[in-house]
Amino acid sequence: MSEQKNRSRHLIDPEIIRAVDLIQTTDLTESLLMESRQSAAKMLPQIDVTQLFPVTFEEKTVPSYFGGPDIRIEIIKPIQSKHKKLPLFYSIHGGGMVMGSPVGDRTANATLASQHGFCCVSVYYRLAPEHAQPSQLQDCYSGLKWCIEHAEELAIDTQKVAIAGSSAGGGLAAGLAIYIRDQKEFDIHHLRLRNPMLDDRTSIAPEHPYAGEFVWTQRSNYFGWKSVLGHEPGQDEVSEYYVPARAKSLAGLPPTYISIGSIDLFIDEALLFTKQLVFDGVLVELHVHPGYHHLSPMFPEAHYSIEGTKTSEWALLNALDLL
DSSP states (O other), X not given: OOTTXXXXXXGSOGGGXXXXXXXXXXXXXXXXXXXXXXXXXXXXXXXXXXXXXXXXXXXXXXXXXXXXOOEEEEEEEESSOSOSSEEEEEEEOOSTTTSOOGGGGHHHHHHHHXXXXXXXXXXXXXXXXXXXXXXXXXXXXXXXXXXXXXXXXXXXXXXXXXXXXETHHHHHHHHHHHHHHXXXXXXXXXXXXXXXXXXXXGGGSOOOSSXXXXXXXXXXXXXXXXXXXXXXXXXXXXXXXXXXXXXXXXXXXXXXXXXXXXXXXXXXHHHHHHHHHHHTTOOEEEEEETTXXXXXXXXXXXXXXXXXXXXXXXXXXXXXXXX
């Protein structure tokens, strides 16, 4: 490799450096998309969480509130809970807007359900480039609205609702939170964003000297944003519901938890989003994990991964008054 190719390797946390050798960084393009989807799916084993945790697992198909196709959701609930009404944890998967599924979140959701009595719901939103925005926003909103409207059936507490997402899911979760704020149909009470994909302009900005060399690159980011927006990234007049970093104000969002790796491509946009939240009077907790790249979730036993699990869990329980 050239020195340019190794510009940030010396910064990677030793506990997670193995990922960049195991998984070759390749710029995602339309010609590679199907192969990448298949490879990503193979990395996620179809775990039966009911065999590993005292939980129930159910798939449902719910209607779109926008006239679109029905939406599939996964529901994981504790077999026994200390809550008469379950707090709701609504998670949105990552994958650069073009890949992924809720399968990757099942174990974490089952853990949350069994340990803290949450009803955990994950949504299968439509993927780009086959479907551009507003498809993703509509699917994510419809899945959550269905849960709120069927609170009695699900035995959930509509006063204890959290939205969470990682990577592309973090961007979709933030956009969803802004949309919910403006629609005023129901409220959410916590927002968790891990390595969030918040700003299309990152994909056309000058290359960062250290962030974004590994795993999810600027070129992959360009492909993801162009796919989900349906046009070139960086154009004026893009909806803040699709690109949360475009929001003129984040006032009115619920307490927010953000975590990001210091060499993750999304580091700058996460910092700027945090700054905007602070300016707009939103309670925000930010964690920058030194030497962490975009595949750090592969290493749940690494030090900062463990710390991230603890702090994000505390923030969630604190925001929902469950401590």
